[in-house]
Amino acid sequence: xxxxxxxxxxxxxDKKSLQSLLEAAAHLGYSAVALNHVIDFKxxxxxxxxPVSPSELFPSLPIVQGxxxxxxxxxxxxxxxxxPSHCNLLRSxxxxxxxxxxxxxxPKTEKLFHIACTTxxxxxxxxxxxxxxxxxxxxxxxxxxxxxxIYFELLYTPAIKDSTMRRxxxxxxxxxxxxxxxxxxxxxxxxxRPLELRGPYDVANLGLLFGLSESEAKAAVSTNCRAxxxxxxxxxxxxxxxxTVKKPxxxxxxxxxxxxxxxxxxQA
Amino acid sequence: MPAQLARAPRHLLVCEKGHARHPRSRxxxxxxxxxxxxxxxxxxxxxxLLPEVLKSTIADIGEYYLVRNLSIHELVAHEFIDAxxxxxSCYALTYNTKIDQDNTAALLPNGKLILSVDKDTYEELGxxxxxSRYSGKKAMRYIITIDLTDAGFHPESKKHNRVLWALKEKxxxxxxxxxAWYNTGAEGSTLMSYFSKNQIQALKPKITFSxxxxxxxxxxxxxxxxxxxxxxxxxxxxxxxxxxVLNQVSLDNNSSSFLSTYCCPEPNTVVEKAFLxxxxxxxxxxxxxxxxxxxxxxxGEPKLAYWLTLTVHGFAxxxxxxxxxxxxxxxxxxxxxxxxxxxxxxxxxxMAVGAHDDCPP
Numbered sequence: 001x002x003x004x005x006x007x008x009x010x011x012x013x014d015k016k017s018l019q020s021l022l023e024a025a026a027h028l029g030y031s032a033v034a035l036n037h038v039i040d041f042k043x044x045x046x047x048x049x050x051p052v053s054p055s056e057l058f059p060s061l062p063i064v065q066g067x068x069x070x071x072x073x074x075x076x077x078x079x080x081x082x083x084p085s086h087c088n089l090l091r092s093x094x095x096x097x098x099x100x101x102x103x104x105x106x107p108k109t110e111k112l113f114h115i116a117c118t119t120x121x122x123x124x125x126x127x128x129x130x131x132x133x134x135x136x137x138x139x140x141x142x143x144x145x146x147x148x149x150i151y152f153e154l155l156y157t158p159a160i161k162d163s164t165m166r167r168x169x170x171x172x173x174x175x176x177x178x179x180x181x182x183x184x185x186x187x188x189x190x191x192x193r194p195l196e197l198r199g200p201y202d203v204a205n206l207g208l209l210f211g212l213s214e215s216e217a218k219a220a221v222s223t224n225c226r227a228x229x230x231x232x233x234x235x236x237x238x239x240x241x242x243x244t245v246k247k248p249x250x251x252x253x254x255x256x257x258x259x260x261x262x263x264x265x266x267q268a
Numbered sequence: 269m270p271a272q273l274a275r276a277p278r279h280l281l282v283c284e285k286g287h288a289r290h291p292r293s294r295x296x297x298x299x300x301x302x303x304x305x306x307x308x309x310x311x312x313x314x315x316x317l318l319p320e321v322l323k324s325t326i327a328d329i330g331e332y333y334l335v336r337n338l339s340i341h342e343l344v345a346h347e348f349i350d351a352x353x354x355x356x357s358c359y360a361l362t363y364n365t366k367i368d369q370d371n372t373a374a375l376l377p378n379g380k381l382i383l384s385v386d387k388d389t390y391e392e393l394g395x396x397x398x399x400s401r402y403s404g405k406k407a408m409r410y411i412i413t414i415d416l417t418d419a420g421f422h423p424e425s426k427k428h429n430r431v432l433w434a435l436k437e438k439x440x441x442x443x444x445x446x447x448a449w450y451n452t453g454a455e456g457s458t459l460m461s462y463f464s465k466n467q468i469q470a471l472k473p474k475i476t477f478s479x480x481x482x483x484x485x486x487x488x489x490x491x492x493x494x495x496x497x498x499x500x501x502x503x504x505x506x507x508x509x510x511x512x513v514l515n516q517v518s519l520d521n522n523s524s525s526f527l528s529t530y531c532c533p534e535p536n537t538v539v540e541k542a543f544l545x546x547x548x549x550x551x552x553x554x555x556x557x558x559x560x561x562x563x564x565x566x567x568g569e570p571k572l573a574y575w576l577t578l579t580v581h582g583f584a585x586x587x588x589x590x591x592x593x594x595x596x597x598x599x600x601x602x603x604x605x606x607x608x609x610x611x612x613x614x615x616x617x618x619m620a621v622g623a624h625d626d627c628p629p
Binding site: 031066067068214219223 | 365
């Protein structure tokens with residue numbers, strides 16, 4: 001079992017509110033969170049900026065309650081796509097996209113959902129919970145996504161805010177469960193204020209309402225989040241096996257050692 | 269789906285009865301099997317002041333130690349094994365780790381070191397273990413058991429070298445440990461002096477006393493676990509009532525109270541005063557056995573009370589519950605037992621566990 005993670009904390013401009021959100025998440029027992037930067041293509045052309053490194057934003061990270069480790073902060077990018085041309089951004093090898101830890105896509109039409117599950121290089125596919133689904137889930141793309149290791153994300157904060165959205169959340173989640181049978185689900189908040197965050201065991205109980213079994217619901221907050229984070233990490237490697245890390249080399253040291261070896265050889 | 273929602277996570281309550289002075293009574297064995305206890309409370313009805321004997325037993329409960337940033341390979345070192353594990357009973361448990369999220373370690377008094385590690389740590393560590401029983405189809409948690417008192421574990425053996433290499437060089441693991449040692453009279457160094465270079469603190473368990481007034485207590489018959497409808501209460505009803513009393517839940521079902529509608533089970537009597545004592549800390553079974561003996565001797569003189577209870581809670585995050593059966597934390601990690609001791613020294617023993625746990629012995 002992995003530590004609990006909340007993979008969707010909207011990254012607002014205000015640093016203090018983010019800090020209070022982080023402290024609330026650490027107090028509730030989450031070991032990892034992901035700061036979400038949302039790009040919506042319906043608005044004017046937006047540039048994908050480089051993600052701000054968490055160590056610059058927060059000089060000291062809070063300690064997770066009940067352990068002695070600090071909370072881990074990742075960066076995440078969500079693309080809201082309503083047109084197939086928007087996906088070109090993901091296919092192009094834009095340098096800035098590579099710098100995010102997790103990439104998620106929010107498809108608005110059935111065709112885009114199919115494309116996201118089968119071909120796009122993403123970690124999460126967001127499921128709309130705030131309005132009635134414009135399309136039905138079909139088994140082939142969902143099964144392909146499960147095979148590729150892509151997880152479906154459900155949000156729970158809209159359900160806290162409004163009762164109509166609560167109904168849509170539960171009905172959309174149940175229709176997803178009927179197709180995917182509870183596999184590959186991640187439940188996260190989209191909490192803008194600390195009051196909208198809920199503890200990991202409570203979120204696991206909420207998963208029971210969506211039709212997940214007890215162990216699947218707990219996995220949706222812990223094991224599946226860990227798998228998503230690892231899936232995002234493998235994008236920076238070659239086939240998930242080889243890492244490259246830039247190591248600073250001291251050039252002068254090398255020059256002095258090489259002649260010394262040569263000297264030793266001639267002396268011997 | 270509604271049927272699934274109505275079910276609570278699985279929990280078990282095992283009830284057993286016996287007589288404390290019977291030669292084959294297993295009450296001490298049950299206490300010894302449950303290694304790590306974090307809270308002991310006893311409730312004596314019809315008692316306002318604690319007898320001196322009990323007071324001195326509680327004061328003698330002993331201290332435990334908290335060591336910060338202790339590497340596990342120090343517990344496998346032979347100096348430690350010879351000084352503490354082989355002489356007396358040594359108990360160690362990691363502090364501030366969660367059993368379902370982090371790596372946990374525990375040292376049992378019979379010399380077995382249990383490591384409960386997650387998948388990444390297990391693969392990096394390189395020691396032989398088995399997947400956890402509560403882990404699901406894809407094993408995410410592994411249990412490694414190392415027997416420190418094994419004859420094949422002497423300093424130059426391959427086993428010992430491998431374990432030391434794994435814990436010291438391959439993947440050094442450091443935790444904060446709670447330690448306690450029951451010395452069977454042998455001379456030698458103490459834990460304080462052995463770990464003086466780590467930051468070791470000696471701590472005393474926290475003890476609170478309170479007197480409850482006008483408490484409704486159920487009527488119990490010692491030879492009847494199930495209870496008869498008008499004459500006595502069953503063990504399950506007693507267990508629920510005791511939980512309500514120890515958590516200070518009011519028993520009168522006030523219409524203005526939104527917290528609880530729980531009422532004391534029928535038949536019950538109103539007791540003018542009852543004494544409740546709670547001890548919180550890292551308490552070892554040997555001390556609990558002494559406390560149990562003194563509570564049995566409480567009925568040596570005639571008293572108004574018909575029964576008294578002793579409740580022991582285990583740590584929610586310990587890797588083992590009874591003997592070496594694995595303990596997990598699903599939605600709750602309770603593993604507790606409760607003695608009800610009657611005037612004639614009959615006892616009821618109730619053992620309760622939560623979802624990811626084996627049936628207690």
